[in-house]
Amino acid sequence: QVQLEESGGGLVQAGGSLRLSCAASGRAFSSYDLAWFRQVPGKEREFVALVNWNGGSTYADSVKGRFSISRDDAKNTVYLQMNSLKPEDTAVYYCAASRLYSSIYSSRYDYWGRGTQVTVSS
Numbered sequence: 001q002v003q004l005e006e007s008g009g010g011l012v013q014a015g016g017s018l019r020l021s022c023a024a025s026g027r028a029f030s031s032y033d034l035a036w037f038r039q040v041p042g043k044e045r046e047f048v049a050l051v052n053w054n055g056g057s058t059y060a061d062s063v064k065g066r067f068s069i070s071r072d073d074a075k076n077t078v079y080l081q082m083n084s085l086k087p088e089d090t091a092v093y094y095c096a097a098s099r100l101y102s103s104i105y106s107s108r109y110d111y112w113g114r115g116t117q118v119t120v121s122s
Contacts, residue, residue, distance in 0.1 A: 001026065001111060002024055002026035003024065003025045003026065004024050004095050004096070005024075005114070006022050006093060006094065006115060007022075008021050008116060009093060009117045010118070011119045012119070012120055012121070013121050014085060014086055014087055017083045017084075017085065018085065018118060019080070019081050020080040020082065020093055020116060021078075022034070022077060022078045022080075023075075024077065024097065026076075030053060032099060033103075034051050034071055034096070034097050034098075035047070035048070035050035035096045035098070036048040036049050036069060036078075036093060036094070036095055037096060038091035038092065038094070040091050040092075048080070048093070049068075050104070051070065056102075057069050066083050066084045066085075067081065068080070069081075078095055080095075086120060087120045087121065090118060092116065092117050092118075093115060093117075094112055096112050097111040098111075
């Protein structure tokens with residue numbers, strides 16, 4: 001199975017930037033569709049961004065124009081560059097991988113990281 005581990009979270013002031021990384025181990029990583037989700041305690045996990053195995057990307061309306069997802073298959077890593085951060089971006093961010101689907105729905109993903117906390121102060 002694929003193992004995922006997020007890093008790069010932390011505390012940042014509103015308007016600042018963070019770059020999240022998700023390092024993956026497993027065979028044929030380049031063929032997986034990859035995504036970022038986020039979750040606030042007491043609420044459902046929310047789609048943030050995805051990147052297909054061929055590099056195509058999709059973003060949630062709430063982050064479009066501010067966040068950018070990318071992948072480096074040679075390093076088995078997917079990134080989420082977050083700019084112009086807002087307090088409402090505060091959440092635990094998770095990366096996910098799917099063998100067959102690129103989807104905004106969390107149920108479509110086969111593998112998940114443990115999450116990294118992002119806190120944006122006003």
